[in-house]
């Protein structure tokens with residue numbers, strides 16, 4: 001009896017250790033033997049794509065975020081299909097860069113077939129995108145495998161929305177193991193990229209369509225330009241820069257913008273200008289607004305944390321041949 005329970009205890013310890021290991025299995029040198037040129041292959045493709053369209057850096061960065069927050073970083077966001085994540089509200093007519101991911105995958109496959117996951121490609125492409133935009137670099141942890149299912153409901157509920165207050169957004173970050181510092185540092189990704197009228201038009205007019213912008217939260221000098229871009233009943237897919245100060249440059253102007261009431265999304269501006277921000281995010285915004293080094297350092301650390309959300313490792317999932325579909 002005693003030996004059975006001792007045995008049981010030993011098993012319990014072994015299984016617990018394995019579970020812990022499963023979470024820490026990502027390594028920086030995962031492909032160093034199996035695909036030694038991986039980093040240069042991905043870098044070349046990202047560079048090509050960003051040369052063709054500067055905004056692509058932002059789009060690739062966002063894809064990794066939208067992947068990791070739903071089912072963990074498992075490339076579920078890349079799966080085609082009407083019940084996939086691509087057609088969930090935060091992604092529909094908004095998430096982009098899928099063709100670039102295809103091109104990277106094709107290039108990687110031609111050197112090392114069946115080795116590198118689409119989830120890892122997203123993580124490397126996000127890092128390269130930030131670096132090529134002038135931001136920090138970091139050592140990307142690798143070894144994720146690709147998921148077998150998408151989760152449209154999860155994409156609708158887990159991803160933060162542009163009308164949400166600080167506390168809601170913080171809860172969504174906490175749900176995937178990220179904290180308040182991560183909320184603010186990762187929001188700094190909005191130093192690059194664009195937002196469509198659909199995501200901030202509500203701030204420009206009151207419900208009767210007359211000029212009644214949210215004057216307390218939005219710099220008055222920005223209002224008429226944005227109203228022209230996004231008239232009531234206009235084309236909600238038109239876009240503006242998330243950072244009017246230095247559009248495609250990855251810097252800390254996003255935080256300076258918030259202090260000046262120049263955040264485009266209401267959720268961005270809330271990080272500085274809401275009651276909830278006072279005891280939470282506001283002081284971190286202030287810190288980053290005058291300390292680029294601190295922002296870059298925290299952003300890199302938070303990206304590594306985000307990239308660690310529930311990876312599939314070992315023999316879980318698969319290495320997709322085509323990032324858009326599970327293997328047959």
Ligand code: HEM
Nearest residue numbers: 058059062065094160161162186189193194195196199267
């Ligand atoms: C904190 C909560 C967040 C909210 C509410 C939010 C919301 C949004 C919205 C509404 C857009 C515009 C989409 C469109 O109009 O098509 C956007 C764009 C973007 N977001 Fe976020 N986001 C958040 C956090 C993040 C994080 C954590 C990252 C990456 C680490 C990120 C990266 C980006 C980038 C780079 C763009 C521009 C994409 C492009 O130009 O294609 N966002 N975000």
